[in-house]
Amino acid sequence: MRRSERQHLKENALAVAVSNIWITIQNSRRILATILIVGFSAVIVSGGYFWWSGQAGAQAGALLSEALELADAPVVPPPTSSDATTDAPDTTEGLTSDEDPDPPFSQPAGSYPSLEEKMSAALPKLLETADTYPDNPAGITARYRAAAALAELGRHQEAADHYQQVIDLDQIGIYGRMAILGLAATQISQGEPGEAIALLEESSAGSSQTDLPLDGILMELARAYRLAGRLGDARATYQRVMDEFPTSLYFNNAERELQMLNVEG
16 A cells, blocks of 8 residues: 555545534533433422422412411400499489480401301311312311311211311321311211211320320310210219329319219219
8 A cells, every 4th residue: 555545544434433423522511411400300390399489388378368367367246234333333423414424336447246256257267278288287287276166156967077188188297186186076076976986086095106195186086985875984984084084184184074974874
């Protein structure tokens, strides 16, 4: 092979090598660009999600705040005629006929004349919060409070449905655990002590894991036993409250209920 041909082959090999390097660089650039685009997109999506979550949380909190302002409003019933006359001093002395000794009652701003009216006013706002943000902590809180309001209004089946939703949504949370007591109470109110007993017996056995107040569970359980006609179990449960929780807020109630059961035989 002549020298010029060998030189030409070397130049071709060098050109091919340079070309391959250039192609590799170009491909690397495209890969790097793709990685950067994907990474940047992920940052945008992640940032957008957290921004949206923050916005949703703030909106849920604001809606819950409005609902709780109604649910926690004071109840100021208007005075009855007997309240106005019983032991009231005579304030009419020295007044002219044009002066009214007892001005008409005016409902204080932000208050309600009865618990029923207050719960009726708060319930729509609580349910709006719960339905708009069902998985948000604010929504779960609102649903629990809505269930309690429904129970207060005597709408026990609706209350039971919402308590069950809270249990399903917040199984290990404080509201999910407290909803167990609420659900049992509504079952008792509906004349279903058997279902309440099953729920409360399970809860009392695992109360150390659920952080539920055992004395409160036992009081509801004793009430369910009594309604179910299981008076021996009711007595034993009230006695257990007194023995195991001598400083409990339920102690006096347990003692009174036990005495009544003993009198009834």
